[in-house]
Amino acid sequence: MVPELGQFALILALILAVAQGTLPLIGAARGVAPWMGLARPAAQGQFVFVAIAFGCLTYSFVNNDFSVLYVASNSNTTLPLQYRIAAVWGGHEGSLLLWVLMLTLWTMAVSVFSDRLPDDIVSRVLGVLGLISVGFLCFMLFTSNPFDRLLPAAMDGRDLNPLLQDPGMVFHPPMLYMGYVGFSVAFAFAIAALLSGRLDATWARWSRPWTTLAWMFLTLGIALGSWWAYYELGWGGWWFWDPVENASFMPWLMGTALIHSLAVTEKRGAFKSWTVLLAIFAFALSLLGTFLVRSGVITSVHAFATDPKRGIFILAFLVIVIGGSLILFAWRAHRVGLGGRFDRVSRESFLLLNNVMLVVATGSVLLGTLYPLFLDALGLGKISVGPPYFDTVFVALMAPALFLMGVGPLARWKQASLPELATRLKWAFAVAVVGALLLPLTMGKWTPLATFGFLLALWIVASSVTTLWSRLKQTPAAGLGAKLRTQSRSYYGMLLAHVGVAVFVVGVTMVKSYEAEKDVRLAVGEAVELGGYAFRLDALNEVTGPNYRAMRGTLTVTRDGAAVRTMYPEKRIYNVQKNAMTEAAIDTGFTRDLYVSLGEPVGNNAWLVRVQVKPFVDWIWGGCVLMALGGLLSVLDRRYRVAVRARAEAVAAAGTAAAG
Amino acid sequence: MEMHKYMILLYFFVFPCALSHAAGDAALEQRVQRVAAELRCLVCQNQSLADSHAELAVDLKNKVREQLERGASEKDVLQFMTERYGDFVLYRPPLKTTTLLLWFGPGLLLLAGLAALFLRLRRRSAVAAEPVLTAAERARAATLLDSSSDPNSLNHHGEPKAR
Numbered sequence: 001m002v003p004e005l006g007q008f009a010l011i012l013a014l015i016l017a018v019a020q021g022t023l024p025l026i027g028a029a030r031g032v033a034p035w036m037g038l039a040r041p042a043a044q045g046q047f048v049f050v051a052i053a054f055g056c057l058t059y060s061f062v063n064n065d066f067s068v069l070y071v072a073s074n075s076n077t078t079l080p081l082q083y084r085i086a087a088v089w090g091g092h093e094g095s096l097l098l099w100v101l102m103l104t105l106w107t108m109a110v111s112v113f114s115d116r117l118p119d120d121i122v123s124r125v126l127g128v129l130g131l132i133s134v135g136f137l138c139f140m141l142f143t144s145n146p147f148d149r150l151l152p153a154a155m156d157g158r159d160l161n162p163l164l165q166d167p168g169m170v171f172h173p174p175m176l177y178m179g180y181v182g183f184s185v186a187f188a189f190a191i192a193a194l195l196s197g198r199l200d201a202t203w204a205r206w207s208r209p210w211t212t213l214a215w216m217f218l219t220l221g222i223a224l225g226s227w228w229a230y231y232e233l234g235w236g237g238w239w240f241w242d243p244v245e246n247a248s249f250m251p252w253l254m255g256t257a258l259i260h261s262l263a264v265t266e267k268r269g270a271f272k273s274w275t276v277l278l279a280i281f282a283f284a285l286s287l288l289g290t291f292l293v294r295s296g297v298i299t300s301v302h303a304f305a306t307d308p309k310r311g312i313f314i315l316a317f318l319v320i321v322i323g324g325s326l327i328l329f330a331w332r333a334h335r336v337g338l339g340g341r342f343d344r345v346s347r348e349s350f351l352l353l354n355n356v357m358l359v360v361a362t363g364s365v366l367l368g369t370l371y372p373l374f375l376d377a378l379g380l381g382k383i384s385v386g387p388p389y390f391d392t393v394f395v396a397l398m399a400p401a402l403f404l405m406g407v408g409p410l411a412r413w414k415q416a417s418l419p420e421l422a423t424r425l426k427w428a429f430a431v432a433v434v435g436a437l438l439l440p441l442t443m444g445k446w447t448p449l450a451t452f453g454f455l456l457a458l459w460i461v462a463s464s465v466t467t468l469w470s471r472l473k474q475t476p477a478a479g480l481g482a483k484l485r486t487q488s489r490s491y492y493g494m495l496l497a498h499v500g501v502a503v504f505v506v507g508v509t510m511v512k513s514y515e516a517e518k519d520v521r522l523a524v525g526e527a528v529e530l531g532g533y534a535f536r537l538d539a540l541n542e543v544t545g546p547n548y549r550a551m552r553g554t555l556t557v558t559r560d561g562a563a564v565r566t567m568y569p570e571k572r573i574y575n576v577q578k579n580a581m582t583e584a585a586i587d588t589g590f591t592r593d594l595y596v597s598l599g600e601p602v603g604n605n606a607w608l609v610r611v612q613v614k615p616f617v618d619w620i621w622g623g624c625v626l627m628a629l630g631g632l633l634s635v636l637d638r639r640y641r642v643a644v645r646a647r648a649e650a651v652a653a654a655g656t657a658a659a660g
Numbered sequence: 661m662e663m664h665k666y667m668i669l670l671y672f673f674v675f676p677c678a679l680s681h682a683a684g685d686a687a688l689e690q691r692v693q694r695v696a697a698e699l700r701c702l703v704c705q706n707q708s709l710a711d712s713h714a715e716l717a718v719d720l721k722n723k724v725r726e727q728l729e730r731g732a733s734e735k736d737v738l739q740f741m742t743e744r745y746g747d748f749v750l751y752r753p754p755l756k757t758t759t760l761l762l763w764f765g766p767g768l769l770l771l772a773g774l775a776a777l778f779l780r781l782r783r784r785s786a787v788a789a790e791p792v793l794t795a796a797e798r799a800r801a802a803t804l805l806d807s808s809s810d811p812n813s814l815n816h817h818g819e820p821k822a823r
Contacts (some may be wrong), residue, residue, distance in 0.1 A: 015718075109726075179705070233714070234706075235711040235713070236711075237711055240706065242706050243706075303816045308802060343796075344781050352777060352781075353777060356770075356773040356774060356776075356777050357770075357773075359773060360766065360769045360770045360773045362683075363765075363766070364765065364769060365760075367762060367765045367766065368762065369770075371759075371761075371762045373760060380758045381745065381746075381747060381758060382747070383747045383748060383749040383750070383753045383758075383759065384700045384747075384748055384749070384750060384751050384753065385751070385753055385762065386708065386751025386752070387697070387708070387751060388697070388698055388702065388752035389752050389753065389762075392752075393766045396766075397766065397770065408789035455797050517693075575823065582713070599713045600713060600715075606788075610713075
């Protein structure tokens, strides 16, 4: 009964989505106010029905309703409750439902927080979001229905993939999808602007907080995924350039370019058509990511070919969405003016150059991700494009971009002078160079990679400090505190996000240059030494979990004889799917992580144990959190909030201006 | 069966491993790691030999260690692996006609991007720029942004009725 209710709710949501995706758009074009008025209630109703469907699926999981095929494939009676809930998005069908839930959530947020926008813009934005929703709801209902019945019902479920039985699974996908799907709002604003022909600073200001918010969620989502992989996969890597990771990273890179370009459009009215194009690409890459992950094309081109229904659907959807918006762009974009004038050397140009670097980096990741698929599909052989390729290409492209990060914020709008910039930045550069040469020595080993990484990180921090300092000097307020208070939140947001990048770079540099690891055979009582720490295996015990059995090692870690930590790495065998899972034990620290994982048993009461010391590894995710916080701070900027007084003043000013 | 598996492991892994560690050959281990990071574990989802604990991976890593110990260069080992398993085993694809675009694509993209940027900026400074907003337009923008939309100020096409 409950699954049928869910199914019915999805169908109703589809009907509302069709209404939302057509009438308000036509209404906005023809000037029919009642049709435009449909947009908000349709969006909110659609959210309610998708939420009901989501609730129904969750109910089926919680109550172990194995007459639902999707539940039977992804759950089990012994699965703990929190994972039965997370299992809702543990497979293909449920992920799509989560996708649509997020989409309708964003849509509803737009419908609620858009009372300052003209009706025709709201109708167009919600209309475009409605059309996207139509596509995904159809995809779900026609190819991937999570409510399909399994008759007769299974006695028990096939269980959730043990890899996914982790708290990370509870938080990572919703966060990631919030970001992914959030770019649909930026996309809808861009399409609405093209449709209405009103592409101006006002448009940029409306769309900017939404875009930044989506970017923030995506940043956190990717960071969570990376952290999860780090502790759950059990071998201590944090980024693998896996196609699935790239699928989320490409929209992030494009989104990063987009938020910078939007800043210029808002402040200076320039880059308008470019900003629209970036918004289209960012969302197109989100869709492409969904296609790559959901069509099975990544695992094997041939798997895709044998069951192409889903893949073809998304591919067609992708072509319609991207093709349609690019045609619209080509048709309408020339009507967009150039915006404020600027010189070849100016903050605008620096930001544009940074945009080029980010887009090229995105293109390269896309190339590396799709290349093996194309070669294989064309029968030209099987190759692997892995970390060595991506590291080489990506670092080469990002290093200049990171350098520009230091220059851009200090350069003046409209017109800047290179010699002046050089004078103002010479101390920042000197600090970065000296620090980069000396810091690696404190780690006991000098490497070119470490020096280069420190140079970039220190450069970003030192130039940010310089920027803040020169800005404070120009602020008229008296006293440092007052000067600091007059700067806008979005300014601090920018600085914080940039420092976040520096922190991230430090993390990556330290791990890549100074991590140490050993694979050793340890019998009970034996010890291994690494990076000044002694790891002694004290015991090996069999333990039983709710749905697995495990071998648990007890290792005492000491440094110079003093106890540091007792660690308990496990090797688990899950009862249903029978796969072995490595549960690493991690001692997290501000300057280093100790990472211990069990490999394989080797004979008499001995195991292969991998011990690792990872300096500053947590800075990688710390940097991402700082970036996200920077985004949040920008969104909270005063100018995006309704200030009643400012509004009254603006109305008065408009009246005066019109009269004069 | 299980016992047999462990014997193989012992033979392939533990003995050479113990030997190399006994010799304190950190430099060799580093070389092994470096080579192993370039090679794909063929039985894993998407994992390098260096990261993998799979039997085949451990086996291959020992092969790498063995060859390096015998004086082979890192390049020789990669060559040996490619001959045995094809290009698929290499995480850094070799440069050949089918991978030309892969290796030179990013550079071409960068050149194209920079050229487009340069041309755009040059054309831009040649074209007369759009006039900056007048005070009245600015005020109208501010009203639109900061007040809830007033239905009377816009007609149905979203254009202001009177300028």
